[in-house]
Amino acid sequence: MHLTKIYVLFILIFGVIQVDRTVVAQVHPLAVTSHSLKGTVIDSLTQRPIEYATVSVQDSAQKTLAITYTNSEGVFTLPIAQAGNYVLFASFVGYGTRRIPCIVQPSVTSQELRPIFLAADVQVLESITVRGQRQLVEQKPGMLVYHAEDDVTNLGGTAADVLRKAPVLSVDADGNVRMRGSQNLKILINGRYSGQMARNPADALNMIPSDIIKSVEVITSPSSRYEAEGAAGVINIITKKSLSQLSGAMEAGFSNLEAVFNPRVAFSTGKWDINAYAHLHRSRVKTESNLTRQSIDGTYQLNQQLIMNNARPHGSGDVSANYEADSSQVISMSAAWWFGNWPASSNQQYQIQQGTQQQAFLQQTQTQGAPNEGLEVSLSYLKRLRKPEQSFFIIGQYNNNFRDDFNYYARQVDLENRLLYQEQNNNHMHTNEWTFQTDYAHPLARDGKKILEIGLKTVLRDVTSGYTTLISSSTDPAQLQISAARTNVFDYSQNVLAAYAQAKWTASGGWFAQAGIRLEETYLNGHFQTTLLPFTNQFTNWVPSATLVKKWRDSNSLTLSYTQRISRPSIIDLNPNIDARDARNLVTGNHDLRPEVMHQGELSYSLSAPSGLFLNTTLFGKQTANSIEDVIQVNTSGVSTTTKQNVAANKQYGMNVSTSFSLLPDWSLGSNARLSYLNFQSRYLGIQSEGWSAGINVNTTYKLAGHYTLQAFGDYDSRAITLQGYQTSWLYYSLAVKKEFPKTKVTIGFSAVNPFQAFASRSDVIIASSFESTTANRYYNRAFKVTLNWKFGEAGNQRSRRGVDNDDVKSSGER
Template identity: 45%
Template structure:
């Protein structure tokens, strides 16, 4: 296969150098990212057309023409101002290199429709949709979770847990790099990132071979804002009945240096209630009933800080360095009333329980990168390295009491997790032949992870419930090592008739080792995966594009899924890891269409299909003792297909609307458990903004999810809505935003049902997030502009779903 991929390279390298060749590169003036599908037209002095082409995915174009004299080059694309330059092509000059062209967003109607005319909110590219969050004024004062609620294809619940087309197996990157904070807990990390630092969100539904194969549903890449002027910055403060936030930002830049720093301090209160009932079944007959009422009310102080430094030694060489740290305490205190009865209501067991927990964590990502651009447009070498140390110190102490407050049982679970991750990556981009219509991308990557979890559990006895004794069977030291070696190769073709195609493959070798200090036997597993990807795209016109993509994905379990430390804070419903867990593999394809007009109107429909084998699912079993145990297992497969539609609609010059719709059919099948579960689900959201005089605007957002099918049951509907008013004091560069979340709903209710032949459980959950929030933002210096520096992209491990 590699030989076949390299064959075009051999053939094109043998081609001659045609006369009259004009080549160059086009990029966005704000993001400095290369722009693909830009139409480039060559005109004679008289205005007669000589030749026409469009840029490839690296922003590179090549025109071949037989002409001697001045040539007018016109660059055009929907949403950007038309740009024209004049060059001189001489008869004895075979190749003319044009200076890089920076296209500016179309600001024609900036005063009336700033958001829609400055830059489209939604942009479609092969295999991905881009949500330009920096152009959505309604994001002021929110978090990254609020931003992702408005991004296409995604769904975010009240706690910040993200799913893509119904799956939570997503890899979330920040500026294209692995984030230890996201890997630890995506929901927590998203609630720690302020919305105001986010420039755009790339929702990559069919990642190419360049990306790590991990992330069965896809990849989310959050692009943050960078400074582009000598000195700029911002200070944002927000307060509500549930949270208090402070977000400072500072950027300093000159011709060679670009330094950006930001911090986030956040105090978040979370409250929820649950009514849980489980019928335990034996041979089709209910033999006992468990009823629980659980209240959680926690305050989580946390924060993060990051500094990035980019140094351009010259036009061909760039160095970058970055450090991001995060810290905080994410407790999970609860009060529980538990009662076990016979079917006729006779009480068998009854107690109250209080759980006091601590979730302290500290971590950092240190990365360094080097980019070398060759004189030939599109030829580039990237070298990247990153180290990510972190520690997570968590524990819980539970106490069971009788209804008369007599102590029955105490338990203490201490857990210390230390993680160290090293990553080295190299990527090379080589245009093939002299026409630059073909590009070869290749790269290699090494990831080394070492994780240890030292856990010890103490419990009391019936004889003396006040004295804690070590529980040897639940105390251990778990060491886990995971090494990944990968390489990839991609060929990109810019074909006649505005066709584009790319094909590639990634080979990954994974080496796992796990050992325990005592008890369980050590384990090791080695496996290799070949991950093919392919995309074909047709640019029908400047406004219309059609894409067809295929990719193979896998999901590796991480220590959170493997760790056998039992969480028995609820002794009737315990959870544990599974050291024998295997990776899951998914095949997925997508057909998408995009149409956009100068008015700002755009539609992005897509149909998709995904087949997941050996899928990792939460499995709950109930023993004869009436205790349920939940862990992840490879006992099922699932098939998914559906439609998603994203649209931006300018209703008037002052009123705009954007909406996302996902409709999905999900089929689960487990031969081992004898389960077949299937059904349709849908997700809708709508976001609208209306501009009033005197720099005042109103915004409304709402999302609604229908019933969601799971392997062992389903979750009922849930919804989220908000309203906001924003006032800009332009002379002082101050923005005031008053927002309300779920103003007519004290608590959002959702029921989760889990069932098997031995039990039927139903949990009615109420999330309290009714809020009113005031945000004050002040900016100094010029408005933030987006620059780009290469970072590590470790998107290959499954993050822990928390929040």
């Protein structure tokens, strides 16, 4: 592997550090005119400044001479009348008090102290309860944060239900998440990319209970520290981590479509903090679709009805432990596992007219469980160094998706139940993945306001997909024989080496700037056991990013950002195994795919008023080259084949608006709206598709006397443009009521999803040069759920935990 570019980048980085040290060493203090002590108060674990910390000075007689509070950046200035020996005290609620002897020299009337680190003291608040209300949505540079734990309506659901309420995002009927209309995004859990997300994000989100979610970071403009993968952006789901001696919850929910059980426990003993949760879930998915497809020249017409009704038992669990050796060192360990069956059995009826000939037959397809099992372990070390914001972090992660089977058996009969055809496809996939990442933050100024961050990362991924297809002949439909053309073993490796450097600068007047560059080298190798030729690809990506923020009056901010992103194809997109569960609509992979590259710029304004009003408005524009799109082609017999191809480019311009406020003291309302114009162009297919799309969701909560809470949520998506057509509009809504029993910490909830209609509808329309088709889908998602939640113990402080940002492979919701 050629690592010359990475070596050159790191030589430049360390050269900057050495130059900075030389410059700092030559700086002399300027003459000042008054005695004062200046410094910064910092959280010893998170390295973040502590606002409103109390700082005081006492003389030798223990008389307090001056007292002040730190500002939003943790900075304080204490006036001193005369030189002498003093003792400085720094304290804040929830932290221990620091006592620091200091000497004020007569010749040095302005003295800069070393950063003062305060360690958290969880015992301080044992007998005090502090209640407060913060906005559900908060803006940070490059991202919007949805504080899901503060939304009382997130009871008894899954991560998919939480993401429906997050800004910028939309979740469709199948549970697929889109950011600004695109599914090419990465979903992280506590900064880690999980193997279950690679298989199918919609299924993986159903494995995460809403009760454990603390917040959701919607990162629309990721910095260079993040992996370049995920053209649309990154979603980071932060789970709850309690530091109390013992706490947890037991949650159970039942409805006509699902049953769920979610136990959670956390405890802290000295230097150890341990958190664990489990999720057991059985869901039922029922859909119907009616497909009509006809050729432009009128030579054939297909009418097809499909019914799917499947139960999907699945579960997951996670155990994490943090060992705090001292206030500057943390060792973290975690293990996660998942299991589940995801059947997609169906009954289909076909009516085909080709010329003067007519044909009708039935097909029953059974999937044999579609089991999926995996394990993930990680170990990390975080070291906080002496200077403000100076830290070193290293992590290793191993992911083993050791069972990812998808086996189906299809049987075709005529209207008199005579056997016409049989097919059996067995596909076993296994994934091994190693990830290593290290990050170093170096302050370029003593106050920590100028920071250089550098890092290295490698992802080593090996995937094996073995598939066997047995088919029958028209002359002997009862006999199954191996199809050599559709039987193979596909071995695929994807190795990514990356290095990044970025600088952060916090200036006076509310200015903040961040800029960086990331280098990624990707090496792809694939070979087949028989027939198909091996392939090898290698490509280099330089990925820049920049953000500029202006903040004033602590409530208004203006942010300008630019980022470049890429999306690499997953093995499911590459795998040539033909999915023929639908005899007239085949799906297969394309091993010639290359990554797509996206450029995006955005300008956003954010307002956070003391009254609780939050408003964020973002204008964005993005352009994608070499876009990976689903392409549907139909042969002369009317059979369609769907595969992903690099055949298009697209441009998108739009606006997102997020707001939350209180109509009355007990009545709050939040809303997220999106509007965009999308333009697809494909010279290869001779297609130009363009149009507007919009969506809005509204979430309102009203608190009644007696600890009752009422909630209503609605989400509407307008018609959405695709490369070869469009999707019709979509409506999702829910109603809920909750009753809390504070003394016993028990909560009972009742919710209804789409209660006034048996199903929700959405159609897919394809308009091509040789055919037109319409698929009318019905999603039977009307549900009535009862949820019981019991919490025990005391809620402790939250401690942040780093993970690998392993978002370097494009997920696929299709098999």
